[in-house]
Amino acid sequence: MNNDISIGGYTEGELKFASFWVRHGFALRNALRWFVITINICTWGYVAWTLVDVFALSYPRESRLTQDMIRNQLAVDGLGTDAPAQIKSEQVRVFAGTDGRLNLAVDIHNQNEQWWVEFSYLFNVAGEQTPRHTGFIMPGESTILTELGFRPGSQGARVAELVVDDVRWHRVDPSVVNGRYADYQNDHFGVTFENIKFDRLTVNDGQVGQTSFDLVNHGAYGFWNLDLAVQVLRGGAVLAVNKITFTNIVPGETRHVELPWFESLPPVTETRITPIVNFLDPNSYLPTDRF
Secondary structure (H helix, E strand, O other), rough: OOOOOOOEEEEEHHHHHHHHHHHHHHHHHHHHHHHHHHHHHHHHHHHHHHHHHHHHHHHHHHHHHHHHHHHHHHHHHHHHHHHOOOEEEEEOOEEEEOOOOEEEEEEEEEOOEEEOEEEEEEEEEEEEOOOOOOEOOOOOOOEEEEEEEOOOOOOOOOEEEEEEEEEEEEOOOOEHOOOOHHHHHHHHHOOOEEEEEEEEEEOOOOEEEEEEEEEEEEOOOOOOEEEEEEEEOOEEEEEEEEEEEEEOOOOOOOEEEEEEEEOOOOOEEEEEEEEEEEOOHHHHEHHHOOO
């Protein structure tokens, strides 16, 4: 049985919907209108914010980021180009000493004008290692590493190589050296070696060589310790090497030095004296109250 009542051709459900629309239609249309307005506001607001962010906020920030990346890359590239060049080493020279001992020496060169370096080193003599030492080389300097009086286990070992490790590079502080290390070193080291001679002396019915010279400190700085590597040469070829250390060198002082050579040497035509001082170490210098 159909209970749906029809009035004027409209069903009861249609009449109820019409009654509901009459009572609430205005509110529904108003709510729909504000919904559409809200959607438009949000859409255009998002578009406007995107435009502001792209052109006013993000672009300058991202532009700066790109510039920072370029600057950082240039800094990294600069570090690569400004990194210290490796120390150059000459061939190790081996000299026969007395009692089957060997004297070893090698010239090394630091071509860096703004870097100095500390390191540990030893010599490998035909598979045998000498004691380990510490060394350094100042900017733009050449120096000599030595091992004197080494007695190898196997006689006749005359081939050696330099072994360096624990390398520690130090950049020169321009404020300390007034911009140029070479001028700083010249200002701090006024020691000269004068009246250099090589003589032959008769000792116990035999002849030994002797190098003599005057060590004169013309500078204003004194030194706790001053190491000197002394080489004698003939025609540019090194015949022998030795090393001596002086203490408490004060300004204005002159010391006469006599260094004997017990090796059998041919006539000597040249003597080279190489000072070994860390001029950037404050502990190298005598305090003024010691003068």
